[in-house]
Amino acid sequence: MSGQAAQDVRTENVFMSFAVTSDSHTLDAYRARGGYEALGKALRTMQPGDVEREVTASGLRGRGGANFPVGSKWSFVNKESPVVYLCCNADEGEPGTFKDRWILEHVPHQLVEGILLAAFALHARHAFVYIRGEFDLALRRLRGALDEARAAGLVGEHILGSAFACDVVVHRGGGAYVCGEESSLINSLEGKKGYPRNKPPFPAVKGFYGAPTVVNNVETLANVPWIVARGGAAYAALGNKANPGHRLFGVSGHVNKPGLYELPTGYPMKKLIFEDCGGILGGKPLKAVIPGGSSTPVLTAGEIEALTLDAPSLQQAGSMLGSGGLIVIAEGTCMVRLLQVLTRFYRHESCGQCTPCREGTAWMDDILARVVDGRGQAADLASLQEVPEGILGNTLCALGDAAAMPVLSFMKKFRNEFEYFVANRRSLNDGRLEA
Amino acid sequence: MKPGPGDADASGLLEEFDRLRDVYPRQMSASLVLPLLQIVQQQKGHVTPADARLVADYAGVPPMQVVEALSWYTMLHRQPVGRHVVKVCRNIACALRGSDRLLAHVQKKLGVAPGGTTADGRVTFLAVECLASCGTAPVMQVDETYHEELDEAKVNRVLEGLR
Numbered sequence: 001m002s003g004q005a006a007q008d009v010r011t012e013n014v015f016m017s018f019a020v021t022s023d024s025h026t027l028d029a030y031r032a033r034g035g036y037e038a039l040g041k042a043l044r045t046m047q048p049g050d051v052e053r054e055v056t057a058s059g060l061r062g063r064g065g066a067n068f069p070v071g072s073k074w075s076f077v078n079k080e081s082p083v084v085y086l087c088c089n090a091d092e093g094e095p096g097t098f099k100d101r102w103i104l105e106h107v108p109h110q111l112v113e114g115i116l117l118a119a120f121a122l123h124a125r126h127a128f129v130y131i132r133g134e135f136d137l138a139l140r141r142l143r144g145a146l147d148e149a150r151a152a153g154l155v156g157e158h159i160l161g162s163a164f165a166c167d168v169v170v171h172r173g174g175g176a177y178v179c180g181e182e183s184s185l186i187n188s189l190e191g192k193k194g195y196p197r198n199k200p201p202f203p204a205v206k207g208f209y210g211a212p213t214v215v216n217n218v219e220t221l222a223n224v225p226w227i228v229a230r231g232g233a234a235y236a237a238l239g240n241k242a243n244p245g246h247r248l249f250g251v252s253g254h255v256n257k258p259g260l261y262e263l264p265t266g267y268p269m270k271k272l273i274f275e276d277c278g279g280i281l282g283g284k285p286l287k288a289v290i291p292g293g294s295s296t297p298v299l300t301a302g303e304i305e306a307l308t309l310d311a312p313s314l315q316q317a318g319s320m321l322g323s324g325g326l327i328v329i330a331e332g333t334c335m336v337r338l339l340q341v342l343t344r345f346y347r348h349e350s351c352g353q354c355t356p357c358r359e360g361t362a363w364m365d366d367i368l369a370r371v372v373d374g375r376g377q378a379a380d381l382a383s384l385q386e387v388p389e390g391i392l393g394n395t396l397c398a399l400g401d402a403a404a405m406p407v408l409s410f411m412k413k414f415r416n417e418f419e420y421f422v423a424n425r426r427s428l429n430d431g432r433l434e435a
Numbered sequence: 436m437k438p439g440p441g442d443a444d445a446s447g448l449l450e451e452f453d454r455l456r457d458v459y460p461r462q463m464s465a466s467l468v469l470p471l472l473q474i475v476q477q478q479k480g481h482v483t484p485a486d487a488r489l490v491a492d493y494a495g496v497p498p499m500q501v502v503e504a505l506s507w508y509t510m511l512h513r514q515p516v517g518r519h520v521v522k523v524c525r526n527i528a529c530a531l532r533g534s535d536r537l538l539a540h541v542q543k544k545l546g547v548a549p550g551g552t553t554a555d556g557r558v559t560f561l562a563v564e565c566l567a568s569c570g571t572a573p574v575m576q577v578d579e580t581y582h583e584e585l586d587e588a589k590v591n592r593v594l595e596g597l598r
Contacts (some may be wrong), residue, residue, distance in 0.1 A: 190466060191496060194508075251570065253569075338531075
């Protein structure tokens with residue numbers, strides 16, 4: 001990196017603050033850019049409660065998709081409990097989302113430092129990273145980072161010569177989307193199939209093996225070193241005041257330059273799509289954006305005009321910022337076939353525990369498969385309204401809602417395409433998915 | 436836990452099992468279930484009911500819990516698979532970038548539909564859900580390795596390299 005722009009990036013960015021090279025993920029490289037100084041500062045000059053206070057003051061919210069205030073989540077843990085566990089959720093699987101993989105591959109030590117700081121704040125002696133079973137380079141980089149950290153006295157007993165001790169265990173998942181849900185993750189970590197648990201009790205009260213447990217997303221934890229190094233107030237000043245910080249936005253679909261973009265919250269969505277990402281493939285008009293991973297309600301081109309990339313803006317537009325994965329859809333795309341890609345996915349991933357989700361995801365997919373096959377009936381359109389409404393709010397975990405919201409929003413905003421498909425037994429857009 | 440009769444290769448597994456046990460806190464032996472199953476699959480390609488029993492005994496959990504996990508996690512194979520496993524993503528970001536076309540191409544190239552294994556046992560072909568590589572779609576995973584920003588020519592090169 002060179003030049004003034006690079007210099008600005010270096011001081012401002014939380015994640016993409018360096019040039020990626022063949023060894024920029026190593027301990028030496030991370031330390032050379034100030035890595036583990038936050039941990040040293042915390043262990044030398046702060047109490048665990050001070051770390052929690054800085055994180056609370058930062059306004060950091062969960063980056064896995066739920067947007068829950070991190071300081072609050074930590075505050076629910078009884079720190080006097082004989083055992084507290086920390087789980088890092090690296091089971092990234094929300095379609096459209098690929099940020100945690102980047103962190104694991106490129107800044108694994110930043111994550112490890114975040115885990116150690118969180119464990120220090122929570123009095124957690126053991127931390128676990130539940131990582132997607134498919135991840136290969138990410139897994140090797142994380143394990144490599146932990147080996148380096150252990151050898152350097154940063155993980156294990158007497159970290160940096162202090163009384164603080166923490167071990168980090170990497171646990172590979174088995175290929176189940178629902179295990180990204182925190183109580184499902186805990187059951188999976190206990191050697192069971194990943195059924196979500198009923199709540200309350202929340203994991204912070206009764207989690208892993210019955211002990212108070214905090215489950216935080218990779219990107220969430222990787223923010224913590226920056227916050228501890230520079231203070232919660234500095235982080236709270238980044239981006240949108242009501243939903244502060246930097247996020248790794250993943251852009252996929254019909255844009256010229258898909259990829260990962262680190263931006264402050266509050267950044268204009270149109271600017272990201274049309275400037276940073278170089279606009280729509282083939283210069284086509286924009287048709288729709290799924291703004292925060294496949295589960296979040298779709299928005300039309302008209303609806304995104306004035307939107308900014310922060311939770312309040314998306315909420316006002318009737319959607320969610322979710323995991324920060326924007327799926328961009330060009331004019332000419334068949335929304336009926338595209339929705340069936342999603343219903344097939346949710347049907348496959350429904351764990352089968354709650355009837356509305358198990359049965360509802362299968363119904364929605366069967367109906368859409370019939371419509372796409374040219375065998376749809378007028379009554380199918382009514383069912384595509386009733387079935388998701390029957391799932392919403394009636395399941396133990398958010399997977400039911402995640403499956404219902406795309407169907408409801410696609411049906412509401414592109415109803416004419418569904419009606420056309422049923423009436424004419426073919427797609428209004430030639431069934432096109434590619435731009 | 437001693438290997439039972441008929442479990443000719445169990446001793447090799449147990450060595451690996453012991454190495455894994457040292458990684459987890461002692462009181463958490465139930466947590467070993469999934470990693471133990473992964474070790475079995477890594478060594479043998481798939482997991483049999485006898486393997487599930489071995490894992491249950493080692494982890495100290497009811498065999499039913501292991502059998503449940505084995506059938507529930509999609510990455511675990513209960514049947515033999517090919518020497519290589521080719522997973523082509525079919526989820527939304529890849530669909531928008533041509534995964535339908537690639538799935539059809541792989542199918543034609545291998546002569547088997549998703550879920551199938553080539554007659555020579557070389558490749559098992561699977562259509563899978565999101566691999567968290569949406570910014571470099573379309574993608575496939577061959578054994579452990581991701582192949583991104585695919586087109587037909589790139590797919591050909593990868594598939595032809597599989598022995």
